Every structure is written in C-alpha cells, then in structure tokens.
Amino acid sequence: MFHNLPKSLVGALALTVIGCAASAESWRGWNIHPAGYPNTVGMDRFAELVEEKTGGEITLQMFHGGTLGSQPDAVEQVRLGGLQVGNFNLGPIGPIAPAANVVSLPFIFKDIPHMFRVLDGEGGAAIAAGMAEKGLLPLAWFDAGARSFYNGSKPINTPADVEGMKIRVMNNDLFTGMIAELGGNPSPMAFAEVQQALKTGVVDGAENNWPSYESTGHYEVAGYYSLSQHLIIPECICVNADAFNALTPELQAAVTAAAQEAALLQRDLWVEREAASRETVEAAGVLVNEVADKAPFQAAMTPVYEAYFETNPDLRPLVELIQATE
Numbered sequence: 001m002f003h004n005l006p007k008s009l010v011g012a013l014a015l016t017v018i019g020c021a022a023s024a025e026s027w028r029g030w031n032i033h034p035a036g037y038p039n040t041v042g043m044d045r046f047a048e049l050v051e052e053k054t055g056g057e058i059t060l061q062m063f064h065g066g067t068l069g070s071q072p073d074a075v076e077q078v079r080l081g082g083l084q085v086g087n088f089n090l091g092p093i094g095p096i097a098p099a100a101n102v103v104s105l106p107f108i109f110k111d112i113p114h115m116f117r118v119l120d121g122e123g124g125a126a127i128a129a130g131m132a133e134k135g136l137l138p139l140a141w142f143d144a145g146a147r148s149f150y151n152g153s154k155p156i157n158t159p160a161d162v163e164g165m166k167i168r169v170m171n172n173d174l175f176t177g178m179i180a181e182l183g184g185n186p187s188p189m190a191f192a193e194v195q196q197a198l199k200t201g202v203v204d205g206a207e208n209n210w211p212s213y214e215s216t217g218h219y220e221v222a223g224y225y226s227l228s229q230h231l232i233i234p235e236c237i238c239v240n241a242d243a244f245n246a247l248t249p250e251l252q253a254a255v256t257a258a259a260q261e262a263a264l265l266q267r268d269l270w271v272e273r274e275a276a277s278r279e280t281v282e283a284a285g286v287l288v289n290e291v292a293d294k295a296p297f298q299a300a301m302t303p304v305y306e307a308y309f310e311t312n313p314d315l316r317p318l319v320e321l322i323q324a325t326e
C-alpha cells in the first residue's frame with residue numbers, strides 16, 4: 001500500500017507505528033488465590049491504579065487462581081519476562097535469591113509488626129536488592145500472617161508430635177530442613193496439589209496461615225490446627241526488573257505508588273480475613289490449640305540456621321540485624 005509514497009514518508013509512518021506500540025505497554029500478572037481473597041482484591045486494585053496513575057500507558061491484566069501455573073514456575077516467568085508481575089510469597093523465591101531467604105528462617109520474626117519494621121528498614125533494602133539482582137523487583141510488601149501446622153489426626157503441642165508425620169511444605173530447603181529437624185518427613189509440593197494429597201493420605205499434614213487453610217478447603221480434610229506460628233513470611237508485588245527499569249522515572253514512580261497503595265489495602269483486608277477464616281473453620285468443627293511452649297520448636301531449628309550460615313556466610317549480619325531489630 002505504501003509503494004506510491006516517498007520513501008521518507010514511509011519511514012516516518014513506520015516510526016509512528018513502532019512509537020505507538022512502544023509507548024503503551026500491556027503487562028500480565030500472576031496470582032495463586034481465588035476471588036475475594038485479600039491478595040486477589042489487592043492485585044486487582046494494583047491493576048486499576050497502574051492504569052490510572054500511568055494515564056493508560058501501562059495496563060495490567062491479572063490472572064488469578066494460579067491459572068498461569070505453579071508459583072515456582074511463575075517466579076521464573078517473571079524473572080525471564082514471560083510475565084511482568086506476580087504476587088509472590090517469599091518462600092519460593094528464597095532458593096533463587098539467598099538474601100530473600102532470611103524471611104523463611106523459622107521464628108526469625110517476633111510478630112507481624114516486627115516483620116514490617118524490618119522490611120521498612122535496612123533489612124528490607126538488602127532483601128529487595130538481593131531479589132533485584134535475580135531479576136525480580138519487589139515494589140511493595142503484603143501481609144501473609146503466620147503459618148501453623150495442621151493435620152487430620154491430632155493436636156501438635158511438641159516437636160515429638162510431629163515425629164513420623166509426612167508434612168507438605170513449599171519448595172525450599174529451609175522448610176524441608178525444618179520438618180526433618182522436628183522428626184517429620186517433609187514433602188515439597190505445589191499448593192494446588194495439597195488438598196488432594198491430604199484427602200488421600202499422601203501427606204498427613206501441612207502448614208499455612210488462616211486464610212489459605214480456609215480458602216483451599218484444607219480444613220475440611222485436616223481438622224486439627226495447632227498455633228505453632230513457626231513461619232512469618234511476607235509476600236510481594238514483584239515486577240520483572242528489566243520491564244520496570246526500561247520505564248521513564250515518572251512511570252516508575254507511578255507504578256511504585258500504585259503498588260504501595262494496593263499493599264495498604266491488602267494489609268487491611270488481610271487482618272479482617274484472618275479473623276473471618278478462623279471463625280469459618282471453627283464453626284465447621286476445626287479443633288484449634290495454642291502451643292503453650294514454642295521454645296522446643298525454636299531450639300530444634302539451630303541446625304537449620306547453621307546450614308543456612310554455612311551456605312551463605314555473608315548473610316549472617318542480615319540475620320543478626322533482623323534479630324536485633326526491636
């Protein structure tokens with residue numbers, strides 16, 4: 001169609017077309033949770049805010065419910081740029097970014113406010129830098145509560161109660177080490193497979209926070225929830241580092257502000273959902289027990305920390321910084 005036009009005009013037209021394509025970006029995002037879950041609502045809000053704050057220069061289509069694959073696969077996709085955004089738990093990121101693995105050390109945080117104080121300070125900057133180096137940029141942190149053990153046969157009160165039990169964990173040597181040190185058999189498995197594995201007895205138990213225990217229906221097949229609270233792991237709104245770094249400073253600021261605003265919404269919704277999920281599972285007959293003495297669980301984790309320091313001697317100061325943070 002261009003054969004009658006002067007060459008210079010053809011060139012200018014082509015540039016305009018390329019220019020348009022480059023200035024409007026369509027991003028795709030991964031999330032594992034179902035509709036109504038605080039993270040799902042938070043990620044949808046993030047998508048809305050990205051479009052609003054960038055004046056439509058960036059649009060984000062979210063894919064919820066893990067439809068784009070398992071979390072370890074999605075982490076790789078966002079690192080490589082096949083996807084641009086993910087709401088990730090830092091558990092599955094730890095094996096890739098050792099600095100980010102500090103948050104997966106059992107009992108590293110005293111409670112949720114302690115975790116956020118660390119993330120908002122020097123510790124959070126070191127974790128973010130370690131992730132960015134691997135191609136994943138965390139723009140904001142989500143609350144994911146504390147994870148506790150659950151199973152279908154008995155309350156867990158002491159490490160001896162875990163002995164011999166096959167417990168599903170997320171894919172990370174720290175978690176397999178944690179279960180092994182308690183005398184159990186760790187079974188790393190994708191989140192989507194856990195319900196069936198619990199139901200058929202492929203595993204005896206698992207561990208998670210209140211909202212995931214409830215939303216997955218795990219409570220229907222594993223009715224003893226024991227408040228060990230052994231892991232407090234944050235989650236991120238993570239973006240592909242190259243995609244983010246290629247943006248103008250103005251667009252980078254807009255996307256970051258969108259993530260931070262969406263994270264504040266997620267954190268509020270999280271607190272409400274924790275209470276609601278606990279109520280739902282208790283009403284359904286789940287037996288909840290406090291773990292009166294967590295000290296034996298904590299003491300059993302010494303070899304897990306030692307193994308981490310052995311592989312990552314340079315990260316000891318980061319662990320000490322977290323432990324020294326009030």
Ligand code: GTR
Binds near residue numbers: 088212
């Ligand atoms: C949930 C978390 C998910 C996933 C899942 C799991 O609490 O939000 O990202 O990590 O746990 O246990 O695999």
